Amino acid sequence: MSVLKNYINGSWVSSVSTETVDVINPATAELLAKVPYGNATAKDLNDAVAAAQDAYLQWKNVPVLKRIQPLFKLKQLLEDNQEEISKLITMECGKTLAESSGELQRAIENVEVAAGAPILMQSEFLENVAGGIDEFMIRQPLGVTSCIAPFNFPAMISFWFLPYAIACGNSMIVKPSEKVPLTMMKIFELLHQLDLPKGLVNMVHGGKGTVDAILDNPDVKSVSFVGSTPVAKYIYARGTANGKRVQAQGGAKNPVVILPDADIEMTSQIIADSVYGCAGQRCLAASVVITVEKNDKFRDSLYETAKARAVGYGLNKGTEMGPVISKESKSRVESLIAEGVKEGGSLLLDGRDSKVNGFENGNFIKPTIIENIPLDGELIKTEIFGPVMSLLHMKTIDEAIAFINRNKYGNMACMFTSSGSSARRFRNEAMAGNIGINIGVAAPMAQFPFSGWKESFFGDLHGQGRHAVEFFTQTKVVVERWPKEWSRKF
Numbered sequence: 001m002s003v004l005k006n007y008i009n010g011s012w013v014s015s016v017s018t019e020t021v022d023v024i025n026p027a028t029a030e031l032l033a034k035v036p037y038g039n040a041t042a043k044d045l046n047d048a049v050a051a052a053q054d055a056y057l058q059w060k061n062v063p064v065l066k067r068i069q070p071l072f073k074l075k076q077l078l079e080d081n082q083e084e085i086s087k088l089i090t091m092e093c094g095k096t097l098a099e100s101s102g103e104l105q106r107a108i109e110n111v112e113v114a115a116g117a118p119i120l121m122q123s124e125f126l127e128n129v130a131g132g133i134d135e136f137m138i139r140q141p142l143g144v145t146s147c148i149a150p151f152n153f154p155a156m157i158s159f160w161f162l163p164y165a166i167a168c169g170n171s172m173i174v175k176p177s178e179k180v181p182l183t184m185m186k187i188f189e190l191l192h193q194l195d196l197p198k199g200l201v202n203m204v205h206g207g208k209g210t211v212d213a214i215l216d217n218p219d220v221k222s223v224s225f226v227g228s229t230p231v232a233k234y235i236y237a238r239g240t241a242n243g244k245r246v247q248a249q250g251g252a253k254n255p256v257v258i259l260p261d262a263d264i265e266m267t268s269q270i271i272a273d274s275v276y277g278c279a280g281q282r283c284l285a286a287s288v289v290i291t292v293e294k295n296d297k298f299r300d301s302l303y304e305t306a307k308a309r310a311v312g313y314g315l316n317k318g319t320e321m322g323p324v325i326s327k328e329s330k331s332r333v334e335s336l337i338a339e340g341v342k343e344g345g346s347l348l349l350d351g352r353d354s355k356v357n358g359f360e361n362g363n364f365i366k367p368t369i370i371e372n373i374p375l376d377g378e379l380i381k382t383e384i385f386g387p388v389m390s391l392l393h394m395k396t397i398d399e400a401i402a403f404i405n406r407n408k409y410g411n412m413a414c415m416f417t418s419s420g421s422s423a424r425r426f427r428n429e430a431m432a433g434n435i436g437i438n439i440g441v442a443a444p445m446a447q448f449p450f451s452g453w454k455e456s457f458f459g460d461l462h463g464q465g466r467h468a469v470e471f472f473t474q475t476k477v478v479v480e481r482w483p484k485e486w487s488r489k490f
């Protein structure tokens with residue numbers, strides 16, 4: 001099996017590293033590729049930065065209306081290759097084909113919004129701030145930017161950043177997750193067809209070795225990271241200490257509150273999609289479901305909906321949930337379920353030790369519901385990142401909101417209710433960056449920042465929309481005097 005190449009300075013080149021890791025289909029256990037790994041990949045990264053710096057120096061002076069033209073072609077290419085890219089996402093990441101194509105659609109929407117850069121980059125001007133003096137602000141690109149992606153959205157996450165970075169006049173280096181590099185390989189084949197200046201977009205594979213080289217190379221001006229909280233903290237600390245602009249999205253433990261006046265059928269269906277979609281491996285997956293007042297009807301409905309979910313290979317028709325990413329991940333999630341039981345939780349639905357006919361080597365865990373885990377235990381604080389619902393019952397909304405606000409993460413919080421005033425109070429008081437009201441996955445569309453609070457985000461400006469344009473530009477304020485007496489008479 002050949003080793004994947006990097007894309008540097010407009011060409012596909014082999015890594016200098018001889019170390020590799022395997023890319024494995026999580027449903028079939030088939031070896032899909034080998035990807036460069038290890039500390040030697042730092043040399044690849046530094047080569048990419050040198051090329052990206054040269055490209056940036058040309059690109060920053062290209063008018064913004066010209067810079068966005070390749071984005072229109074990119075949108076078309078992504079749409080034309082939608083089927084192939086979606087298949088690749090499913091093969092390396094495990095999600096269903098419908099989830100993969102939904103993910104790609106979200107990536108495309110970011111290309112569309114970034115094409116608004118000629119408007120989004122505009123700034124402020126004030127005439128006569130003092131007698132005969134004008135003042136204005138301009139936005140200029142940063143230089144070489146970088147993006148470090150997680151495994152769970154092989155296509156979409158880099159697009160929270162890449163189209164904005166280049167539309168704003170920067171160059172970029174993408175480091176895909178070593179677990180799912182094939183989708184980005186295909187996307188870079190499409191980027192290659194755009195006739196961008198050589199070195200404007202680069203892809204360097206690897207793990208910590210590549211990341212540390214990004215964090216330490218003085219020509220890399222910004223880092224956009226998405227992944228787990230410990231790594232986000234590390235990247236934020238080391239990147240900012242080295243003077244870089246950093247935005248680092250971390251992990252999550254998302255609570256959902258169901259009030260007694262919510263619609264039972266709709267709510268159960270939406271919550272099951274949120275908890276079990278992408279096998280629970282979404283940073284916006286509902287993880288802790290709280291019914292206010294113990295409500296057996298909801299409990300029964302959540303149970304029935306979870307149990308009915310069809311688990312299997314994402315490429316097969318009818319599959320509603322695929323496997324988790326790796327054997328290690330399966331065993332980690334199963335041990336966390338066991339830990340919850342040890343702490344006093346009771347299993348309403350146990351998806352451990354699951355086998356799917358024809359895919360006996362796949363990393364399948366079926367939908368699981370664990371009820372009444374203690375609020376002072378470990379599981380209630382731990383991101384599970386698998387198809388597991390922790391079901392709690394509380395007496396009042398106040399108790400539920402207080403619980404949410406103690407959560408160390410703040411990626412998302414949702415409420416299901418038919419009361420506008422309860423919803424309004426929740427929206428105002430819940431301490432999370434993305435709020436859903438009768439919504440199970442409150443994922444901001446590309447026009448809005450992908451928010452996130454507390455240990456789910458380190459930085460100031462988020463990905464997508466106007467935040468991305470602000471992140472990928474630095475402001476310069478100009479104060480100008482042009483005395484009247486200097487004007488020439490014609």
Ligand code: NAD
Nearest residue numbers: 149150151176177207208211227228231249250251252283
């Ligand atoms: P991860 O943190 O293990 O890896 C993310 C990236 O960091 C990868 O490219 C990886 O190569 C690199 N990396 C891993 N360990 C490193 C280290 N020690 N030093 C430097 N770099 C390192 O995350 P993952 O398992 O790929 O993704 C799942 C996590 O991402 C979950 O915690 C999930 O909640 C989070 N996530 C968050 C969001 C969000 O918007 N907040 C979105 C998607 C995923």
